[in-house]
Amino acid sequence: MIEALLLLFGEAVMVFGALGILRFPDVYTRLHAATKCDTGGAMTILLALVLSMDASAVVRAKFLVLAFLIAMINPMVSHAIARGAYKYGVKPKVTVDMYAWDNP
Amino acid sequence: MAQESLLVSAFYVLVFTSMLITYRVLRGPTLPDRVVGLNTITTKVVIIIAIVSVLRSEYYLIDLAIVLLMVNSVGGLILAKYMERRAA
Numbered sequence: 001m002i003e004a005l006l007l008l009f010g011e012a013v014m015v016f017g018a019l020g021i022l023r024f025p026d027v028y029t030r031l032h033a034a035t036k037c038d039t040g041g042a043m044t045i046l047l048a049l050v051l052s053m054d055a056s057a058v059v060r061a062k063f064l065v066l067a068f069l070i071a072m073i074n075p076m077v078s079h080a081i082a083r084g085a086y087k088y089g090v091k092p093k094v095t096v097d098m099y100a101w102d103n104p
Numbered sequence: 105m106a107q108e109s110l111l112v113s114a115f116y117v118l119v120f121t122s123m124l125i126t127y128r129v130l131r132g133p134t135l136p137d138r139v140v141g142l143n144t145i146t147t148k149v150v151i152i153i154a155i156v157s158v159l160r161s162e163y164y165l166i167d168l169a170i171v172l173l174m175v176n177s178v179g180g181l182i183l184a185k186y187m188e189r190r191a192a
Contacts, residue, residue, distance in 0.1 A: 007110055011117045014148070018121035021128050021144060027136045030128075034144045042151050045114065049158050052107055059163045066154065066170055070147070073173060077143060077180035084187035085136035 003051040010044035013037050026093045027085050035078040042074075043067045108159065115155050122148045139183050146176040 017037025024030045046067040050060050086099060122145050129141035150169045157165035 004107075004110055007114055011114055014118065014121050017144070018124045021125055021141065027134065027140065030137065031140050034140050038144050038147050042147055045151055046154060049154060052111075053158045055161075055163060059166070062163075062166045062170070063154065066150070066166065066173065069170065069173055070150070073177040074147060077177050077184070078140075080181050080184035081136060081139055081143070081187075084184035085134075088134075088136065088187040088190060090134050090136055 003048045006044050006048035006051070010041045010048060013041035013044065017041060027090050028082060028092045031078055031082055031085075035075060039070060039074045042070050046070070111155055111159050115152060115159075118148050118152050118155070135187060139180065139187075143176065143180050146172065150176075 014037065017033050020033025020037060021030050024033055046063055050063045050067075053060075091097070125141050125145055125148075129138050129145070132138045132141060150173050153165055153169040153172070157163055157169070
């Protein structure tokens with residue numbers, strides 16, 4: 001029961017993340033939607049898979065290692081992409097750009 | 105079995121969202137938009153591989169998912185570094 005709820009929650013988070021990537025106005029808000037929704041949805045779905053399947057402990061440990069790697073790697077890549085996009089010349093559509101205060 | 109149909113529905117939802125994001129990859133105004141879309145699609149493919157490995161009880165596929173995630177991270181970092189160097 002709990003694994004079905006986790007699976008449906010993960011699917012809902014994935015769908016809303018995809019809608020955010022489609023509808024948000026500039027790169028940084030799209031990156032916000034992609035990172036939070038994708039990482040959270042992926043970890044939730046993997047947790048549901050671990051709870052629902054009947055396999056040995058080694059296989060379950062591999063799924064948990066995959067969830068841990070997603071939690072470590074995905075925000076790192078997103079941070080690097082945001083920094084690269086700002087250096088590339090894509091300015092955010094905001095009225096106050098605090099990153100430009102510190103990096104003239 | 106209800107569990108298996110739930111997993112199949114999760115598979116189709118992930119494929120559908122990947123096709124939605126493909127629009128952003130093809131039509132994105134700038135290069136960082138495309139990079140964000142590709143990164144997200146690859147994470148979704150990793151989850152699809154994990155779901156297929158549970159559905160068909162072929163658990164060696166999870167090693168493939170871990171390797172794909174690591175390759176995706178290296179590719180994203182190199183594209184970010186390229187955008188950073190390109191500016192100057």
